[in-house]
Amino acid sequence: MTKPVSERELVLAILLEVLEKGQYSHIVLSRTLEKYQYLEKKERAFITRVTEGTLEHLIEIDYILDYFSKVKVKKMKPVIRGILRSAVYQLKYMDSIPDPAVCNEAVKLAVKKGFANLKGFVNGVLRNVARNLEQVEYPEEERKALSVKYSMPEWILEMWERDMPFSVIEKIAASFQQEIPVTIRCNQEKTSPEQLKAALEAEGVTVEEHPYLPSAFRISGYDYLKNLLCFRKGWFVVQDISSMLAVEAAQVKENDQVLDVCAAPGGKALYLAEKLKGTGMVEARDLTMYKTGLIEENIARTGFQNIKAVCKDAAVLDEETIGSADIVLADLPCSGLGVLGKKTDLKYKVSPAGMKELVLLQRRILHTVQNYVKPGGTLLYSTCTIHKEENEENVHWFLKEHPAFVLEDIRKDLCLELQSSVNEEGWLQLLPGIHDSDGFFIARLRRRQESDKI
Ligand SMILES: C[S@@+](CC[C@H](N)C(=O)[O-])C[C@H]1O[C@@H](n2cnc3c(N)ncnc32)[C@H](O)[C@@H]1O
Numbered sequence: 001m002t003k004p005v006s007e008r009e010l011v012l013a014i015l016l017e018v019l020e021k022g023q024y025s026h027i028v029l030s031r032t033l034e035k036y037q038y039l040e041k042k043e044r045a046f047i048t049r050v051t052e053g054t055l056e057h058l059i060e061i062d063y064i065l066d067y068f069s070k071v072k073v074k075k076m077k078p079v080i081r082g083i084l085r086s087a088v089y090q091l092k093y094m095d096s097i098p099d100p101a102v103c104n105e106a107v108k109l110a111v112k113k114g115f116a117n118l119k120g121f122v123n124g125v126l127r128n129v130a131r132n133l134e135q136v137e138y139p140e141e142e143r144k145a146l147s148v149k150y151s152m153p154e155w156i157l158e159m160w161e162r163d164m165p166f167s168v169i170e171k172i173a174a175s176f177q178q179e180i181p182v183t184i185r186c187n188q189e190k191t192s193p194e195q196l197k198a199a200l201e202a203e204g205v206t207v208e209e210h211p212y213l214p215s216a217f218r219i220s221g222y223d224y225l226k227n228l229l230c231f232r233k234g235w236f237v238v239q240d241i242s243s244m245l246a247v248e249a250a251q252v253k254e255n256d257q258v259l260d261v262c263a264a265p266g267g268k269a270l271y272l273a274e275k276l277k278g279t280g281m282v283e284a285r286d287l288t289m290y291k292t293g294l295i296e297e298n299i300a301r302t303g304f305q306n307i308k309a310v311c312k313d314a315a316v317l318d319e320e321t322i323g324s325a326d327i328v329l330a331d332l333p334c335s336g337l338g339v340l341g342k343k344t345d346l347k348y349k350v351s352p353a354g355m356k357e358l359v360l361l362q363r364r365i366l367h368t369v370q371n372y373v374k375p376g377g378t379l380l381y382s383t384c385t386i387h388k389e390e391n392e393e394n395v396h397w398f399l400k401e402h403p404a405f406v407l408e409d410i411r412k413d414l415c416l417e418l419q420s421s422v423n424e425e426g427w428l429q430l431l432p433g434i435h436d437s438d439g440f441f442i443a444r445l446r447r448r449q450e451s452d453k454i
Helices: 007-020 025-035 041-056 058-068 078-093 099-112 116-135 142-150 154-161 166-175 193-202 241-250 267-275 289-302 352-372 392-401
Strands: 182-186 206-209 216-220 236-238 257-260 281-286 307-311 325-331 373-383 405-408 428-430 440-447
Touching: 007 025, 007 041, 007 078, 007 099, 025 041, 041 058, 041 078, 058 078, 058 116, 058 142, 078 099, 078 116, 099 116, 142 154, 142 166, 154 166, 193 206, 193 216, 236 267, 241 267, 241 325, 241 373, 241 428, 241 440, 257 267, 267 281, 267 289, 267 307, 267 325, 281 289, 289 307, 325 352, 352 373, 352 392, 373 392, 392 405, 392 440
Parallel strands: 257 281, 257 325, 281 307, 325 373
Antiparallel strands: 182 216, 182 236, 206 216, 373 440, 405 440, 428 440
16 A cells, blocks of 8 residues: 655655755654654654755755756756755665665656656656766865865855864864764762763663763663653753853852853753752743743753743843842854754855844843843853854953953863863863864853952
8 A cells, every 4th residue: 555645755845844945954854753653663764864864965965966967956846856855865875775766766756746747857867876976076176075075055164264274174064974972961969970871871871971071971872862761860961061061161159149041941051050059049041931941841850949940031131130140141042053963954044144143142132141240240151153253253342342341261160181272362162073062162251340450
């Protein structure tokens, strides 16, 4: 019996939503998998792999298609473009599927979608690709070659070239295509790192200690993370090491009043609560009820009492909060160029104009939330991007606008291995492929108090 919807048809539908209508892949993919829960595990894995793989390698795939097809990718009908793109991904990256099967399935899908008149074209292009894939001549010019090899838009590479040597950029681009192990942080309110490691191993999970922090591990070899007993008991949270380091740099002390102004889903806020050891309070704010709901879910699972979620816009001054916080964490919305390996389609969606707008939003939020920092208190600024304007240039702008603050050196809050990466001004820019983490920026600013000599 033929299935009402095949897995390739679902892949096509997701690609059309993402590439033709600008939707985010992780949202469309998880919505699709939820809707078609009756599909077998193997079919669901196929949908995930082909969707993510096609998006990950899109620039390279389009280069290959343009190499073999008379009609260029940009001129193709969206449905045909989607079918060919996912088929080229399978031909190049999935040895387990025989080439004739990839071609036949693509032709069948084109017919099913009402393009019987183009079945010869689909068949011809794909058979040509399958036969001659090894003969493709890749561009010689350095930036173009890198762009095709790692499917990284040229304008992003050009932007990075202004700040970094090409060898570093290549490592960053390559790292986004490598498998990223899941990093977790032990919830030390509930268990110790040693106990967590042993319990996870007893559940069949492979656990590796992270070199940057003793409470962090990299885990693999499990089926569904949320089914792990240790997860359900709230013994760990999933969090990149860079986010943990931002919290380390905040230097939280018992009894501190902490305000996380952009907190959802709450990873850093929960770590701050843990560091308070049952004292003080963390107010974890975010813009919408949906987002604060995510924080609340995580608070419930991990069981902390000294943290609450509040729905508030960080860009609007909250008079009642002025001068009340020992620590304000401003982990702000950003272009996300440090996490392109985790958000496969983001690299095609960011734009220079969008990034300029983000810089303005970041400055508006920083300008607003600095009001909440007590004299002597800390404003911890972080982003998950590798974009100078959003990071160090924002810090320079902030210090000029707010001379009541000084930039502090965070070296002492980091492991030996990372200390040499701290810039002479005191901030840290983590780079994927260079450091063992996401791309991330951390700067600690402190409001002067009267006893400070200016
Ligand atoms: C980088 S994420 C925060 C991640 C979080 N700190 C964590 O560690 O789990 C940025 C957050 O800022 C929120 N956001 C964006 N604009 C905001 C605004 N004007 N006010 C408050 N939150 C905002 C987004 O909803 C998003 O959850």
